[in-house]
Amino acid sequence: MKKREHKEINFHNKEFTDRTRDKISSYYSITRISTKFYIDYLEQICGNKNLLELGCGPGYRSFQLSGFGANVTSVDISDVAITQAKLIAEENNSKKNTFKVMDVEELNFKNGSFDIVCGISILHHLNLERVFVSIVKVLKTGGKAVFLEPFGHNPFINLYRKLTPKLRTEDEHPLHIKDIDIAKKYFSSVQLHYFHIFTFFAIPFRKFNFFNSLLKILYEFDTLLFKIFPFLKKN
Numbered sequence: 001m002k003k004r005e006h007k008e009i010n011f012h013n014k015e016f017t018d019r020t021r022d023k024i025s026s027y028y029s030i031t032r033i034s035t036k037f038y039i040d041y042l043e044q045i046c047g048n049k050n051l052l053e054l055g056c057g058p059g060y061r062s063f064q065l066s067g068f069g070a071n072v073t074s075v076d077i078s079d080v081a082i083t084q085a086k087l088i089a090e091e092n093n094s095k096k097n098t099f100k101v102m103d104v105e106e107l108n109f110k111n112g113s114f115d116i117v118c119g120i121s122i123l124h125h126l127n128l129e130r131v132f133v134s135i136v137k138v139l140k141t142g143g144k145a146v147f148l149e150p151f152g153h154n155p156f157i158n159l160y161r162k163l164t165p166k167l168r169t170e171d172e173h174p175l176h177i178k179d180i181d182i183a184k185k186y187f188s189s190v191q192l193h194y195f196h197i198f199t200f201f202a203i204p205f206r207k208f209n210f211f212n213s214l215l216k217i218l219y220e221f222d223t224l225l226f227k228i229f230p231f232l233k234k235n
Contacts, residue, residue, distance in 0.1 A: 029206045033219050034195040035120070038148040039064065042118060045144065046070035049115035052138060054104045054131075055122030059085030059097065065118075066096040073114070075102040105130040109138045118146040124174050132186040145187065150174040151194070197222050 039061075042051075047069035056062050056074035058081050066072040074097065076082055085099045102108060104119075105126055117135050135145050152174035173179075183190050199218045205211050 029211070030196060030199045030202050030215060033199065033215065034148055037193065037195070038118075038120065038146065042070075042116070042146060043068045046116055050113065051116040051118065052107075052109070052114040054117065054119035055125070056085060056099065056119075057081045059088055059099060061120065062097055062099070063088070063092070063094060066094065070116070071096050073098045073100065073109075075100045075104060075107070077101070077103055105134055107134045107138050111137055112140045113138050115140055115143050116146065117143070120148045121150065123147055123149050123179075124172055128179055128182045132183060136186050152176045194226050195219075195222065197225060 042065060046065060049070050051065055051070040051072050053062055053065065053072060053074040054076075056076045057078070059074055062072050062074040062085065074085065076085075076099075079101045082099045082101045085097075088094075089097045089099065104122065117139055123131065139145065180190060180192065198221050199215060202211060202215045202218055205214055208214075
């Protein structure tokens with residue numbers, strides 16, 4: 001096992017044992033807009049499809065996706081997370097969810113097994129060349145890869161990451177334009193949607209009743225900003 005993978009396993013096993021993310025989940029409340037975009041898109045395309053979720057954690061999204069009618073196989077490098085996910089699946093008698101401990105850079109499935117491969121905040125942990133090769137191998141012809149990732153050109157994301165170093169491993173690397181160029185080597189079409197510049201300013205107000213309204217206003221402002229100043233997507 002490579003040193004980086006060993007560190008990732010230890011970090012995420014501890015994270016899912018201590019439920020570290022749950023303690024600071026309110027800080028991620030602004031991401032509900034981008035997460036909804038991701039989930040809504042998958043809901044439109046995943047019915048009765050074979051879907052592979054990378055970096056599934058305890059499986060919260062996995063069960064949501066199977067609820068849309070997909071046959072969901074979910075993998076994570078953390079055996080602790082997969083154990084938790086299997087327990088939830090057993091408790092809910094879930095028939096459309098399968099969970100496996102697996103290194104996503106070396107997916108152990110037959111070629112062309114899946115219509116969709118997806119994940120949230122997983123690619124930036126990985127060697128992109130290796131994981132893209134692995135994804136392409138298991139995707140069917142015409143299949144889709146759908147991911148929601150932090151973008152390294154966003155100054156507010158970078159500031160937040162600097163303020164919370166214990167929430168991640170030292171090998172993580174938010175995606176940059178050069179990483180998008182790598183994706184274009186492996187996929188015939190790469191489409192991007194951008195979120196969260198001024199929405200970060202809503203974080204201090206997350207406990208107030210007007211938080212949702214403020215978040216919506218800032219999201220609309222972000223959307224307008226990206227249209228007027230497209231260079232913001234790269235800077």
